[in-house]
Amino acid sequence: METVLVGAVLALILALNPPPPPPRAAPQPVVVEPPKPPPKRANAVPEIVVVLPSADGHVGTVVVERDGEKVVLNQAYASSRIAGTSGPQVTQLPEPQVRKVFAPTLTALPERPLNFQLYFVRGTDALTADSKGELARMLEEVSRRKAPDVLVVGHTDTVGKPDRNDKLSLQRAQRVKADLVRKGIAAGRVQASGRGEREPIVQTADGVDEPRNRRVEISVR
Amino acid sequence: MRWTIAIAAAAFAAASYANDIGQIKTVSGTVHVEREGQQLAATPGMNVRQSDKLVTGSDGAVGVTFLDNSLLSAGPSTVLAIDRYSFDTTTHVGQFDTSLQKGTLAVVSGKIVKQTPGAMRVRTPASVMGVRGTEFVVRVGEAAN
Numbered sequence: 001m002e003t004v005l006v007g008a009v010l011a012l013i014l015a016l017n018p019p020p021p022p023p024r025a026a027p028q029p030v031v032v033e034p035p036k037p038p039p040k041r042a043n044a045v046p047e048i049v050v051v052l053p054s055a056d057g058h059v060g061t062v063v064v065e066r067d068g069e070k071v072v073l074n075q076a077y078a079s080s081r082i083a084g085t086s087g088p089q090v091t092q093l094p095e096p097q098v099r100k101v102f103a104p105t106l107t108a109l110p111e112r113p114l115n116f117q118l119y120f121v122r123g124t125d126a127l128t129a130d131s132k133g134e135l136a137r138m139l140e141e142v143s144r145r146k147a148p149d150v151l152v153v154g155h156t157d158t159v160g161k162p163d164r165n166d167k168l169s170l171q172r173a174q175r176v177k178a179d180l181v182r183k184g185i186a187a188g189r190v191q192a193s194g195r196g197e198r199e200p201i202v203q204t205a206d207g208v209d210e211p212r213n214r215r216v217e218i219s220v221r
Numbered sequence: 222m223r224w225t226i227a228i229a230a231a232a233f234a235a236a237s238y239a240n241d242i243g244q245i246k247t248v249s250g251t252v253h254v255e256r257e258g259q260q261l262a263a264t265p266g267m268n269v270r271q272s273d274k275l276v277t278g279s280d281g282a283v284g285v286t287f288l289d290n291s292l293l294s295a296g297p298s299t300v301l302a303i304d305r306y307s308f309d310t311t312t313h314v315g316q317f318d319t320s321l322q323k324g325t326l327a328v329v330s331g332k333i334v335k336q337t338p339g340a341m342r343v344r345t346p347a348s349v350m351g352v353r354g355t356e357f358v359v360r361v362g363e364a365a366n
Contacts, residue, residue, distance in 0.1 A: 045323070045362050047345050052356040060330065060355020063339075066348045073357075082347060102358045105296030105325040108282035110246035112329070113290045147246050147265035149286075189266075221244075221286050 048081040049073065050098050055112070113221040114141055118176065120214045123159065125168070125175040128211075135176070139183050141220050148185065149221050152176045154194040157213040158206045162196055170194030172216050241268040242306040243287035247294070251278030275301045277324065289315060291331030291341070298362075299324025304344075308333055320344040326359045328352065 053059045053076040061074040071080045071090055079093045099106065116138040118131040127135060142148045154173035156165040173192035180190050200213040245254075245267045252263035255274035261267075263275070269285050277283055277299045284294040289308045295301045300322040308315035313336035319326075321343060330352050334341045338353040345361050 045346055047347055048360045049348070049350060050358050052358065054329070054356050060357075061338075061353040062355055062357050063351040063353065064348050065351070098358070101360070102296065102325060102327060104282050105294050105327045105358060108247050108249065108284040108294035108296065109327050109329065110284040110286045110292050110294070112292070113286065147244065149244055149266075219290070221246075221290065 046081065046083040048079055050077060050079040050093060050102075052076065052098070110221075111145060113219050116141075116218040116220065118216045118218065119211060120172055120216070122157075122209060122211075122214065123168070125171045135179065138218055138220065139179065142180060142185055143183065145220065149189045150177075150180055150185065150191070151219040151221070152180075152190060152192040153217045154192070155199055155201075155213060155215050155217070156197050157200070157210040158197045158204055158208050166194055166196040168194075169196050172214075176216050176218065240270045242271055242303070242308070243269040243285045243291075245269060245283060246286050247282070247284035249282045250280035250297070252276070252281045252283040269303065271303060271306045273303050275299070275303070287317070287331060289313065289317075289332040291317060291333060292327075292329040293319070294327045296325035296327075299326065301326055312336070315340060317341040318344070321359055321361050322346070323362045324360070327356070328358075329356045330354050 049062060049064055051059060051062055051073045059074060059076050061072060064071045064073060064080045066082065073080055073090070075092070077093045077095055077098055078090060079098075080090050082089075116134055118134055118138075119128045120126060120131070121128060142150060152173045154169035154171070156169045158165075160168070170193065173194055177187070177190045177192040181187050197213070200210065201215070202210050202212050204210050204213070245263050245265055248263050248265055253276045254261045254263050254267070254269070255276055256270065256272070263283055269287075275283055275285070275295050277295050277297055279298050281299075282294065282296050284292065286292055287306065287308075288310070293301070301324070302320045302322065304320055305316055305318040313332045315333035315336070317333050317340065319342075326343065328343065330341055334352050334354045339351045341352040343350040343352065343359060345359060350357075350359070
């Protein structure tokens with residue numbers, strides 16, 4: 001570590017005061033391994049990273065690592081930039097400026113995926129009365145989107161044998177897929193699968209009639 | 222013989238499906254996907270694969286939704302490479318590496334990062350960003366405007 005530092009300092013001193021060319025009579029000793037020069041920031045392309053608050057106001061964290069230096073950004077509109085010869089700087093930027101500079105990029109972000117849950121009558125692939133309205137809302141959302149794809153995952157409660165529930169959960173998912181295809185969505189854009197009784201919302205013993213577990217989870221993207 | 226072809230075709234279809242890691246949702250202006258030396262014009266609904274490179278013109282922008290619900294968009298004059306993507310739909314374990322060579326990028330992290338904070342990384346010529354669940358923007362180079 002110390003040798004590297006000394007080396008770096010030496011390199012810097014040499015860079016600032018280049019030594020006169022050595023006289024021919026006194027050959028210089030051969031340098032076997034010169035220390036790594038410090039990073040050339042002067043040539044670096046300017047970069048900037050800005051953390052944004054999410055729609056619900058939550059702000060996450062980005063850890064920016066440059067030349068072994070770490071900078072943690074975890075506040076809304078906190079930014080880290082490099083420009084010219086300076087190292088990473090952390091500053092708080094005004095929101096309008098960020099929104100303006102990145103406007104074309106932010107506009108191109110896809111719509112957030114939206115999730116729906118539909119519930120079923122015990123032992124069947126028939127929707128409960130309440131879920132029929134939710135199905136209509138889901139279909140509307142899919143129609144509204146420009147290039148939608150839909151994930152449909154079916155589930156059951158623990159009544160009946162597991163292999164029978166695997167089939168029933170898939171049947172529920174495929175029923176929803178059929179509704180989507182009827183609505184004009186290409187079958188290739190809908191992925192239907194069944195998880196049987198493996199992922200209950202409410203943990204129960206085997207053989208328990210639990211309406212909240214008889215469901216299909218849909219992600220419209 | 223006929224069966225062999227049918228099985229091979231089915232296997233290929235399954236494999237190509239498995240390779241799709243996301244879908245282009247928005248396109249404006251000139252946008253290309255560079256894949257295995259080919260330049261494909263980007264269109265909404267087009268699938269994205271690992272090792273694809275998204276390239277936008279000075280008037281271009283593109284948005285992609287990935288399997289784990291990560292959202293990415295690239296602004297004008299951008300080169301963005303999808304270096305590595307894996308996602309287990311059951312466990313939500315995965316890894317997502319991209320590099321922004323120039324231009325601008327917006328990110329909304331998804332299930333991969335929720336399951337494993339830091340499992341998404343964005344590289345730029347001078348930095349590596351580890352993502353722990355957030356939305357952020359990156360620019361490499363001077364602003365175009």
